[in-house]
Amino acid sequence: QMMYDALLGAVMFGVPGGDGPWQGVKFLCPVPGYDRHFAICERLGIEMIPVEMLDDGPDMDAVEALVAEDASIKGIWCVPKYSNPTGAVYSDLTVDRLAAMKCAAPDFRIMWDNAYVVHHLTGDIASVKNIQKAAEAAGNGDRILTFVSTSKISLAGGGVAAMSASKTNIDDQLERMFFSSIGPDKINQLRHVRFFKDTAGVAAHMVKHAEIIAPKFAVVEKALTAAFEGTDLASWTKPEGGYFVSVDLADGCAAETVKLCAEAGVKLTASGACFPYGNDPRDRNIRLAPTMPTVDELERAMEVFCTTAKMVCLQKVAD
Ligand SMILES: Cc1ncc(COP(=O)(O)O)c(C=O)c1O
Known part of the structure; x- marks a missing residue:
C-alpha cells in the first residue's frame, strides 16, 4: 500500500x-x-x-x-x-x-x-x-x-x-x-515493539521462521534435482532467503504445466505472473511458493509438479 x-x-x-x-x-x-x-x-x-x-x-x-x-x-x-x-x-x-x-x-x-x-x-x-x-x-x-x-x-x-x-x-x-x-x-x-524489542529480537524470531520454512525449500530442491538434474528441461534457483524458487522450463512449457497442475489439484502462481502485463515471452517461468503447505503436502505437490512439468517438456521437445 x-x-x-x-x-x-x-x-x-x-x-x-x-x-x-x-x-x-x-x-x-x-x-x-x-x-x-x-x-x-x-x-x-x-x-x-x-x-x-x-x-x-x-x-x-x-x-x-x-x-x-x-x-x-x-x-x-x-x-x-x-x-x-x-x-x-x-x-x-x-x-x-x-x-x-x-x-x-x-x-x-x-x-x-x-x-x-x-x-x-x-x-x-x-x-x-x-x-x-x-x-x-x-x-x-x-x-x-x-x-x-x-x-x-x-x-x-x-x-x-x-x-x-x-x-x-x-x-x-x-x-x-x-x-x-x-x-x-x-x-x-x-x-x-513490545514483542520484538530490538533488532536482535527480530533476528532471533527470523531464525525460528527459518526452522519452519527451510525444510520446505529442501523438499523443493530435492524434488527438482531428482526430476531434472542432468537434463536440459528445467533450471531453477537455490535461494538462501526469501519466499520463492524460480523455475525455468523449456520454452513454451509454463502455461500448460500450470494448467495441468491445477487440474490435478496443485495451484501454482499463474504463468507469466513474474513479467509485466503477465507476458513471459518465452512461456517458461514458474514461481514456486513453498512456505504455506506442510512438508507432507509439499512433497505430494512437488511430485505432481515435477511429473507434469517433465511430461509437458518432453512432449514439447518431441514435437
Ligand atoms: C517483493 C515483495 N514486496 C512486498 C510484498 C508484500 O508486502 P506486504 O504484505 O507488506 O504488502 C511481497 C509479498 O509477497 C513481496 O514479495
Missing part, C-alpha cells in the same frame, strides 16, 4: 525534483520480478520496460543505457535481497551503479522494496550495501525510496510497514499522507 501510495502520489502530484505529475512515464522492471509491482504500474498507466534480472541484480549495462537517454523513464523496481522470485542478492557494484548512474529524468526514483531484508533460510546471511548512503555520496539522495514490512515477520495482514528516504522525500510523503490518514495503528506498532 505504501508503494502504491508513493507512485499514485507521483502520478497525481509529481515528486520533489521533478516538473509536475508523472504522465506518459515508464518504469524499468527487472524480470522475472514481483507481480504486484507490475500490477501497480499497469493500474497507474506507467509503461513497463523489462530488463533482465541477473544473479547479482538487474542487467546494469542495459539499465544505465536506458535511463541515460530517456527522460520519460522515471524509475525502477528493485527487491535487493532474496528477490522475488529468483532469490538474487544485489552486489555492492550493482548498488553503487544504481546509486550513481546518470539519469535523464531529474526525478528518477528507485523503488527499493526490501521485503526480505531479514528473511534468511540459512546461517549464511547475505548483506546488501546501504543504497541510501551510496546515493547520498553520489549526490543523488532523493533517488531512493526504501520500503519494508513485517507481513512475513509477525502476521500477514497484521504487520507494520515502513518507508525510509531522504528528508525531502519523507516530507513530501507525509504531506500527502496527512490527507489520506489520521494516523497509523499505534497500538499495533506498540505490540510489535
Whole structure:
C-alpha cells in the first residue's frame, strides 16, 4: 500500500525534483520480478520496460543505457535481497551503479522494496550495501525510496510497514499522507515493539521462521534435482532467503504445466505472473511458493509438479 501510495502520489502530484505529475512515464522492471509491482504500474498507466534480472541484480549495462537517454523513464523496481522470485542478492557494484548512474529524468526514483531484508533460510546471511548512503555520496539522495514490512515477520495482514528516504522525500510523503490518514495503528506498532524489542529480537524470531520454512525449500530442491538434474528441461534457483524458487522450463512449457497442475489439484502462481502485463515471452517461468503447505503436502505437490512439468517438456521437445 505504501508503494502504491508513493507512485499514485507521483502520478497525481509529481515528486520533489521533478516538473509536475508523472504522465506518459515508464518504469524499468527487472524480470522475472514481483507481480504486484507490475500490477501497480499497469493500474497507474506507467509503461513497463523489462530488463533482465541477473544473479547479482538487474542487467546494469542495459539499465544505465536506458535511463541515460530517456527522460520519460522515471524509475525502477528493485527487491535487493532474496528477490522475488529468483532469490538474487544485489552486489555492492550493482548498488553503487544504481546509486550513481546518470539519469535523464531529474526525478528518477528507485523503488527499493526490501521485503526480505531479514528473511534468511540459512546461517549464511547475505548483506546488501546501504543504497541510501551510496546515493547520498553520489549526490543523488532523493533517488531512493526504501520500503519494508513485517507481513512475513509477525502476521500477514497484521504487520507494520515502513518507508525510509531522504528528508525531502519523507516530507513530501507525509504531506500527502496527512490527507489520506489520521494516523497509523499505534497500538499495533506498540505490540510489535513490545514483542520484538530490538533488532536482535527480530533476528532471533527470523531464525525460528527459518526452522519452519527451510525444510520446505529442501523438499523443493530435492524434488527438482531428482526430476531434472542432468537434463536440459528445467533450471531453477537455490535461494538462501526469501519466499520463492524460480523455475525455468523449456520454452513454451509454463502455461500448460500450470494448467495441468491445477487440474490435478496443485495451484501454482499463474504463468507469466513474474513479467509485466503477465507476458513471459518465452512461456517458461514458474514461481514456486513453498512456505504455506506442510512438508507432507509439499512433497505430494512437488511430485505432481515435477511429473507434469517433465511430461509437458518432453512432449514439447518431441514435437
Ligand atoms: C517483493 C515483495 N514486496 C512486498 C510484498 C508484500 O508486502 P506486504 O504484505 O507488506 O504488502 C511481497 C509479498 O509477497 C513481496 O514479495
